[in-house]
Amino acid sequence: MGNLDMKTLLSNSVFLFISCLLLLFANGSLANVKTHYHDFIVQATPVKRLCKTHNIITVNGMFPGPTLEINNGDTLVIKVTNRARYNVTIHWHGVRQMRTGWADGPEFVTQCPIRPGSSYTYRFTIQGQEGTLWWHAHSSWLRATVYGALIIHPKHGSSYPFPTPRRQATLLLGEWWDGNPIDVVRRATRTGAAPQVSDAYTINGQPGDLYKCSSKGTTIIPIDSGETNLLRVVNSALNQELFFSIANHKLTVVGADASYTKPFTTSVLMLGPGQTTDVLISGDQPPNRYYMAARAYQSAQNAPFGNTTTTAILEYKSAPCPAKKGISSTPIMASLPAFNDTNTATTFSRSFRSPRRVEVPTEIDENLFFTIGLGLNNCPKNFKPSRCQGPNGTRFTSSMNNVSFVLPSNFSLLQAHYQGIPGVFTTDFPPNPPLKFDYTGNVSRSLFQPVPGTKLYKLKYGSTVQIVLQDTSIVTPENHPIHLHGYDFYIIAEGFGNFNPRKDPAKFNLIDPPLRNTVAVPVNGWAVIRFVADNPGVWIMHCHLDVHITWGLAMAFLVENGVGELQSIEAPPPDLPIC
Numbered sequence: 001m002g003n004l005d006m007k008t009l010l011s012n013s014v015f016l017f018i019s020c021l022l023l024l025f026a027n028g029s030l031a032n033v034k035t036h037y038h039d040f041i042v043q044a045t046p047v048k049r050l051c052k053t054h055n056i057i058t059v060n061g062m063f064p065g066p067t068l069e070i071n072n073g074d075t076l077v078i079k080v081t082n083r084a085r086y087n088v089t090i091h092w093h094g095v096r097q098m099r100t101g102w103a104d105g106p107e108f109v110t111q112c113p114i115r116p117g118s119s120y121t122y123r124f125t126i127q128g129q130e131g132t133l134w135w136h137a138h139s140s141w142l143r144a145t146v147y148g149a150l151i152i153h154p155k156h157g158s159s160y161p162f163p164t165p166r167r168q169a170t171l172l173l174g175e176w177w178d179g180n181p182i183d184v185v186r187r188a189t190r191t192g193a194a195p196q197v198s199d200a201y202t203i204n205g206q207p208g209d210l211y212k213c214s215s216k217g218t219t220i221i222p223i224d225s226g227e228t229n230l231l232r233v234v235n236s237a238l239n240q241e242l243f244f245s246i247a248n249h250k251l252t253v254v255g256a257d258a259s260y261t262k263p264f265t266t267s268v269l270m271l272g273p274g275q276t277t278d279v280l281i282s283g284d285q286p287p288n289r290y291y292m293a294a295r296a297y298q299s300a301q302n303a304p305f306g307n308t309t310t311t312a313i314l315e316y317k318s319a320p321c322p323a324k325k326g327i328s329s330t331p332i333m334a335s336l337p338a339f340n341d342t343n344t345a346t347t348f349s350r351s352f353r354s355p356r357r358v359e360v361p362t363e364i365d366e367n368l369f370f371t372i373g374l375g376l377n378n379c380p381k382n383f384k385p386s387r388c389q390g391p392n393g394t395r396f397t398s399s400m401n402n403v404s405f406v407l408p409s410n411f412s413l414l415q416a417h418y419q420g421i422p423g424v425f426t427t428d429f430p431p432n433p434p435l436k437f438d439y440t441g442n443v444s445r446s447l448f449q450p451v452p453g454t455k456l457y458k459l460k461y462g463s464t465v466q467i468v469l470q471d472t473s474i475v476t477p478e479n480h481p482i483h484l485h486g487y488d489f490y491i492i493a494e495g496f497g498n499f500n501p502r503k504d505p506a507k508f509n510l511i512d513p514p515l516r517n518t519v520a521v522p523v524n525g526w527a528v529i530r531f532v533a534d535n536p537g538v539w540i541m542h543c544h545l546d547v548h549i550t551w552g553l554a555m556a557f558l559v560e561n562g563v564g565e566l567q568s569i570e571a572p573p574p575d576l577p578i579c
């Protein structure tokens with residue numbers, strides 16, 4: 001090759017290199033993606049609510065914990081240090097964790113707990129998700145106080161599919177115990193009875209004006225006349241589905257679980273624990289102060305629940321000052337549905353659509369049918385009566401397809417799978433209920449006792465999955481918020497009674513069903529979800545009412561690797577906690 005040729009070659013490759021760089025910049029793939037580093041210190045912190053101070057577990061002394069704000073495409077590196085006296089893990093609820101299952105967080109599923117005095121660094125990238133998610137502890141009932149928002153703004157250089165709102169605010173709905181929530185769950189596990197219900201609901205950690213000693217801290221959200229604001233509502237309550245509304249203001253839903261939705265207008269939201277809903281509100285009312293309020297949607301009959309209302313205040317900046325300094329004029333009260341208003345909950349959940357036509361899997365490889373519900377175990381022979389304080393001397397339990405999920409304690413499921421450690425789990429989770437019965441009818445008492453087990457269901461990489469989630473009336477029917485880790489799924493139909501495989505498929509929305517990570521399965525009814533198993537790893541699916549996880553309302557999928565590196569789970573990080 002002559003000199004001249006060499007020069008041409010060189011300049012050609014320089015030219016190629018530069019144009020590649022330019023292309024990358026134009027795509028924003030090199031230019032703008034960021035890595036965000038955070039330190040989370042899990043610690044005991046004194047917090048005063050309902051007139052009393054309790055030492056609660058927090059992150060960085062904050063309650064709720066720090067808000068993470070990033071852009072779609074960014075990477076998060078969060079070092080969690082445990083300075084509390086409990087084991088802890090953190091879950092990034094709704095983050096898909098493509099190939100990074102080690103960072104998902106559920107204790108004994110994808111990692112062993114971070115022991116007191118230890119730390120673990122979670123590393124993951126947000127891929128193709130925009131909107132509102134959140135993070136929470138995934139160990140015992142620690143998430144009662146250990147949670148915060150995870151806000152994903154659009155990719156750099158792109159925008160919302162609606163006019164950019166003037167202001168944004170996040171409303172984390174929660175529950176407060178006048179005591180230690182860990183003691184509450186430990187007592188319930190000992191006695192077999194239902195755990196004590198919470199003493200207050202909260203918005204951004206504050207019960208609000210309607211509770212004793214609470215008006216000073218009430219959350220205030222500003223708005224100006226004529227502007228449109230984006231509210232990100234998260235149900236981070238431990239055990240309660242909640243209605244939410246704002247006095248005299250309509251809510252336009254534009255997103256849920258970090259997927260955009262076709263906008264629709266409503267006066268009330270219903271969120272199951274785990275779910276998020278993004279709404280636009282306009283400052284189109286007379287300048288004043290308006291309550292934003294949440295209270296229980298309680299679908300289980302005769303079950304105890306907290307029948308109180310938490311409030312925050314939507315305050316027009318132009319509103320006339322309160323008459324006397326230090327004394328606030330009473331805001332206008334919001335109206336909320338009755339606690340058992342299943343019609344309103346149903347109308348709301350049926351309003352969700354994807355913004356446009358989506359690609360729902362149609363050829364189904366795995367046709368699954370899972371019953372979900374409660375149960376009652378007879379008192380074991382060697383148990384004292386004090387340990388069987390459920391109905392008629394039983395112990396509460398819960399199951400999917402008659403398997404009550406038991407977490408391992410010596411290895412995480414993912415580690416056992418990755419390293420081929422035998423004896424930790426089996427892969428015989430049943431694709432159908434072991435026995436067919438009238439699920440939502442009068443179920444024989446002989447079907448109330450599930451079998452405990454650590455059973456996974458194996459999925460081939462790339463397989464298309466449909467799951468019918470069928471509530472049962474065992475003990476009591478109830479709306480269960482079912483959450484799947486590592487995936488978003490399309491909710492293609494829901495209904496009441498028993499799912500009918502001959503008639504109900506006619507109702508499937510295969511055009512524009514909503515994409516979510518948590519589905520509120522109707523009380524005494526069913527929901528059908530679909531997804532493609534394109535994320536290898538071990539992924540737990542469970543009821544997001546923590547009382548039900550405690551009782552075993554969970555199972556896990558083992559999604560095998562596909563072909564090559566990009567279809568395989570990454571290697572575990574060197575600091576992964578082991579048991």
Ligand code: C2O
Pocket residue numbers: 091093106136138274483485540542544
């Ligand atoms: Cu938001 Cu398994 O949890």
